[in-house]
Amino acid sequence: MHELSMADAMVKTVLDVAEKNDATEIIEVTIEVGKLTMLNPEQLKFLIDVLVENTLLEGADVNIVELPVELKCNLCEYAGLADMDDSDHYLAIVKCPECGERNVEITAGRECNVKNIKIEKEEGDEDA
Amino acid sequence: MHKIAEVEIQHDIMVANRKLADRNQKILDDAGVFSVDVLGAIGSGKTSLIEILIQKMDHKIGVIAGDVISKFDAGRFEKYNIPVVGLNTGKECHLDAHLVEHAFGDMPLELIDLLFIENVGNLICPVDFDLGSHVRMVVISVSEGDDTVEKHPLIFKEADLVVINKIDIAEAVGADQDKMVLDVKELNPNIKVIKSSLKTGQGLDEIINIIEGFINK
Numbered sequence: 001m002h003e004l005s006m007a008d009a010m011v012k013t014v015l016d017v018a019e020k021n022d023a024t025e026i027i028e029v030t031i032e033v034g035k036l037t038m039l040n041p042e043q044l045k046f047l048i049d050v051l052v053e054n055t056l057l058e059g060a061d062v063n064i065v066e067l068p069v070e071l072k073c074n075l076c077e078y079a080g081l082a083d084m085d086d087s088d089h090y091l092a093i094v095k096c097p098e099c100g101e102r103n104v105e106i107t108a109g110r111e112c113n114v115k116n117i118k119i120e121k122e123e124g125d126e127d128a
Numbered sequence: 129m130h131k132i133a134e135v136e137i138q139h140d141i142m143v144a145n146r147k148l149a150d151r152n153q154k155i156l157d158d159a160g161v162f163s164v165d166v167l168g169a170i171g172s173g174k175t176s177l178i179e180i181l182i183q184k185m186d187h188k189i190g191v192i193a194g195d196v197i198s199k200f201d202a203g204r205f206e207k208y209n210i211p212v213v214g215l216n217t218g219k220e221c222h223l224d225a226h227l228v229e230h231a232f233g234d235m236p237l238e239l240i241d242l243l244f245i246e247n248v249g250n251l252i253c254p255v256d257f258d259l260g261s262h263v264r265m266v267v268i269s270v271s272e273g274d275d276t277v278e279k280h281p282l283i284f285k286e287a288d289l290v291v292i293n294k295i296d297i298a299e300a301v302g303a304d305q306d307k308m309v310l311d312v313k314e315l316n317p318n319i320k321v322i323k324s325s326l327k328t329g330q331g332l333d334e335i336i337n338i339i340e341g342f343i344n345k
Contacts, residue, residue: 123129
């Protein structure tokens, strides 16, 4: 159930940045979540919706973008997308899709990134 | 007049945790303390193994006992008159680097040279959260079923040592212990996997030798 603490950290990050940028409204938030994180996007979205009540984030569009798994093969030097069946983490991290080697490193798919926000602010508020 | 602005944030919570973990490792290195994360399933024998290592290893050992309610495990370690810090996670299912940094405040690092950090019993959530330890030891047991490794690949991919415990009851619970070893090797070809029974003592010397090897590396 660590979606709750992750959602909480995300909401705090967004509110902090919005405040520093003198936002009067937050229109949209984009969050990137790697497919190998143990986070369920549906649960994450639900919890964010609960946590934003009575904050500047209430009513904003929250986009959760899932990022694919990438790996690097230590034998054939393949670097790129893993063979990923949505229901199976196992295959994706075990074998190089090119040569079948098992000695592979995971290079992407574990992100949990608050990417950007779209805000409304008073004209002329930005730092000179 | 209002205007719309896009603000790049690029704040990755995993990266932030990793930075804290790196800082924790520096604190440990400066104090001359080697640290082992102990992760694994509920009831697999994590606490029992650490209790045995406290008695058998020739080191000044400290333990950070993380759990949803940590007083039970912490109480078991305190019997050995070593420094113990209980770390309650409350509703949280894993430790993170920030919590561990707080625990360092109560742990007399100058009095120890080997620190075990016992994580919450869970094969899923702790995987993503480096704590700053030097190595990760994962403890599972045959009673969780011989498909445990396949079902939780990431934790084994990231481990440095895997202990498969309670092999004395493998037959009784119908678990294929060798399959479990092969499944770990499939995920992590170079890893050390030890079959153990804390009850009979099987595998303990190997576990100790491997940990000593990590320390002396």
